[in-house]
Amino acid sequence: MIRVQDLSKSYGETRAVDGLSFEVRPGSVTGFLGPNGAGKTTTMRMILGLDRPTAGQALVNGTPYAELADPLRQVGALLDAHAVHGGRTARGHLLCLARSNGIPDRRVAEVLAQVGLAEVARKRVKGFSLGMRQRLGVAAALLGDPPVLLLDEPVNGLDPEGIRWIRTLLRGLAAEGRAVLVSSHLMSEMALTADHLVVIGRGRLLADASTADFIAEHGRPRLRVRAVDPEKLTRLLSGSELTAEPVADGAWEVTGVTGEEFARFAADHRVVLYEIAAQQDSLEEAFMRMTADSVEYRAVAA
Numbered sequence: 001m002i003r004v005q006d007l008s009k010s011y012g013e014t015r016a017v018d019g020l021s022f023e024v025r026p027g028s029v030t031g032f033l034g035p036n037g038a039g040k041t042t043t044m045r046m047i048l049g050l051d052r053p054t055a056g057q058a059l060v061n062g063t064p065y066a067e068l069a070d071p072l073r074q075v076g077a078l079l080d081a082h083a084v085h086g087g088r089t090a091r092g093h094l095l096c097l098a099r100s101n102g103i104p105d106r107r108v109a110e111v112l113a114q115v116g117l118a119e120v121a122r123k124r125v126k127g128f129s130l131g132m133r134q135r136l137g138v139a140a141a142l143l144g145d146p147p148v149l150l151l152d153e154p155v156n157g158l159d160p161e162g163i164r165w166i167r168t169l170l171r172g173l174a175a176e177g178r179a180v181l182v183s184s185h186l187m188s189e190m191a192l193t194a195d196h197l198v199v200i201g202r203g204r205l206l207a208d209a210s211t212a213d214f215i216a217e218h219g220r221p222r223l224r225v226r227a228v229d230p231e232k233l234t235r236l237l238s239g240s241e242l243t244a245e246p247v248a249d250g251a252w253e254v255t256g257v258t259g260e261e262f263a264r265f266a267a268d269h270r271v272v273l274y275e276i277a278a279q280q281d282s283l284e285e286a287f288m289r290m291t292a293d294s295v296e297y298r299a300v301a302a
């Protein structure tokens with residue numbers, strides 16, 4: 001697992017990461033979310049020992065990355081898919097990584113097959129599309145068969161097939177008992193992939209919750225109701241103590257009651273309903289609302 005404790009990183013006046021603590025547990029995919037500049041990449045780089053914390057620490061399986069005996073067997077990472085020498089072949093790149101980390105050569109063919117690059121194993125990386133580079137980056141992360149995986153924006157630039165492939169892969173890796181931390185700006189995708197969310201803004205922790213709890217808490221659960229006689233419904237709701245507001249087409253949104261309670265309430269007042277639908281914001285809407293104050297740059301309405 002990954003344990004981040006009171007982690008901070010300053011660049012001059014900028015507090016990129018500010019007293020951050022969270023854990024990434026085995027057996028689940030943890031989505032790492034935050035607006036641009038929130039500090040996600042900086043945090044991941046500190047977990048991987050690529051940046052030194054100003055304060056606090058990040059532990060991988062209980063040890064700082066720099067002190068891990070066999071780092072590639074402990075944690076696999078995909079940070080920047082372009083960070084591969086274009087003149088190398090896919091196989092050559094992975095062989096080099098394997099040999100310098102005491103990993104048997106046979107793992108190279110295994111991971112190339114796992115990511116669907118077996119046929120282009122001997123092709124030079126400079127001819128690879130972004131999607132192929134992402135797959136190669138994932139292959140490198142899997143090389144040491146590590147219990148912890150860390151991926152920064154792995155679906156960036158991928159087509160729908162590639163996005164689905166990453167989702168299935170990450171869920172499969174978590175189901176095998178690995179701890180998976182993945183950052184992304186694609187909220188609809190994170191809602192499908194992540195069991196747990198760590199949300200940060202301006203370097204600070206905003207939420208650490210299961211995806212379902214996060215949406216339930218920030219997603220404004222409500223009922224959409226419509227009646228045969230819209231005016232009767234309006235009179236009923238206006239005269240009641242329920243929290244309700246009118247929306248389009250004579251429908252109302254009511255909060256604080258269950259569908260069953262509302263159906264009984266309407267029946268008691270002889271209001272016949274057409275529609276009672278439980279509604280909730282998507283992860284994207286919940287995320288936008290909760291991080292609104294943490295956005296670094298924002299378009300200003302003209």
Ligand SMILES: Nc1ncnc2c1ncn2[C@@H]1O[C@H](COP(=O)(O)OP(=O)(O)OP(=O)(O)O)[C@@H](O)[C@H]1O
Pocket residue numbers: 011014015016034035036037038039040041042043
């Ligand atoms: N090497 C650096 N020197 C100076 N400032 C930096 C450096 N790296 C990051 N920063 C700043 O630290 C803050 C956090 O950046 P970081 O890249 O970690 O955010 P992020 O959440 O990954 O953003 P994005 O979603 O845009 O990738 C930003 O304000 C950024 O400008």
